[in-house]
Amino acid sequence: MKPETLLKAMNDIDDEFIIEADKQRFRLFSPSNLKMALSVATACLFIVGSIMILPFNTRKGATGGPDTVNAPVSSYFIEDRVFDNKKSVEKSVDKDGIAVTTVMNEENQPEYSVRKVDENILEVFNLPSCNFEISREINGISYKIMGNDSMAEYVLWNRNGYNYLLSFVGSCDVDTALDIAKGIE
Amino acid sequence: MEDFEIVELYWDRDENAITQSDLKYGRYCKSIAYNILFSHEDSEECVNDTWVRAWESMPPNRPEKLGAYLGKITRNLALNMYEKMKALKRGSNQTDVCLDELSEVLGHASDVQQHLDVTTLTESINRFLRTLDSETRKIFVRRYWYMSSVNEIAWQYKITPSKVKMSLLRTRDKLRTYLIKEGFEV
Structure with missing residues (x-):
């Protein structure tokens, strides 16, 4: 039997197996879950914003704030300590509705961006093909580094129920990429 | 909607x-x-x-x-x-890798008979999948239905790539035995 025949025959396996193997993705498209997720996200934003925006602004007013950060990051997932020696951060929402934090370098050019997604709500990230892929285990967290020609372009990891994707505008060496990834909350 | x-x-x-x-x-x-x-x-x-x-x-x-x-x-x-x-561009995508993996247990024998029996083969695969435990089945379907890479599967199910590979290896062997038992030429 040719393997191609088997792959083709697998096309019509029972729907239950297809859905079972892809439950997260199917949950994403469930309207009821989406509504619940949006409600939870709104509530979280409100609570986190209430807790953090005021103290941040107050702190900035009192001390002048960290010079290296132009935008408040209160509702964002990267703490301001990550931005030491960086010009600024920008926040946006990508085409899939995922919040993105982009960190700019000293020349105010985008250096890298971070996406953080609840693993129970959204699917894993789809990335373009890479010819370099390694995994590193640090403090019990498995970091997957992907890129080309031994240089890191993406780092993926899961922590505390969230999937993270760190994307570099260019590429960098693996150790630098891991150092940045480890610093992201 | x-x-x-x-x-x-x-x-x-x-x-x-x-x-x-x-x-x-x-x-x-x-x-x-x-x-x-x-x-x-x-x-x-x-x-x-x-x-x-x-x-x-x-x-x-x-x-x-x-x-x-x-x-x-x-x-x-x-x-x-x-x-x-x-025929034009055989690359190194997951489909090629999946085919290579399956050819290890299935070989490349003529599939004239299988052309006639694709529906029967699908039914056999369904029965085979029901014999597997949930985790093993999900790994197998992700690999050979979704064509996900071993690392993607490991990432999704939070297990090590070596565990995924071992599971796939055992399941392929089981599938081969199962198909022979069901009368297919592999």
Whole structure:
């Protein structure tokens, strides 16, 4: 039997197996879950914003704030300590509705961006093909580094129920990429 | 929009059915096609063809699980496109790797008989999948239905790549034994 025949025959396996193997993705498209997720996200934003925006602004007013950060990051997932020696951060929402934090370098050019997604709500990230892929285990967290020609372009990891994707505008060496990834909350 | 509402749009010949399908399952279908073809452009074409096939097949079909139904159409189209492109550019995508893995246990014997028995083969695979425990089955389906890479599967199910590889190896061997028992020539 040719393997191609088997792959083709697998096309019509029972729907239950297809859905079972892809439950997260199917949950994403469930309207009821989406509504619940949006409600939870709104509530979280409100609570986190209430807790953090005021103290941040107050702190900035009192001390002048960290010079290296132009935008408040209160509702964002990267703490301001990550931005030491960086010009600024920008926040946006990508085409899939995922919040993105982009960190700019000293020349105010985008250096890298971070996406953080609840693993129970959204699917894993789809990335373009890479010819370099390694995994590193640090403090019990498995970091997957992907890129080309031994240089890191993406780092993926899961922590505390969230999937993270760190994307570099260019590429960098693996150790630098891991150092940045480890610093992201 | 719920699946049954989208299916109803197809039955009403309302072109909004395609828009709604794209909104709800566009990315899902594209990821299936991309894992097979490794080309954004070709995947996009496959997904567009999926909507055409869906439009042509509903009615008479009224699928209960629209996602799986559309996913099957996309996968079938992508595999057909892959076969056409294979002679021109054989790369190192997951489809090639999956085929290589399966050829280790299935070989390359003539499949004239299997051409006649694809439906029977599918039924046997379904029965085989039911004999597996849930985790093993999910890993196997992710690999050989979704064509996900070993690392992606490990990432998704939070297990090590070596565990995924070991599970796939054992399941392929079990499948070979099962198919022989069912009377297939492997």
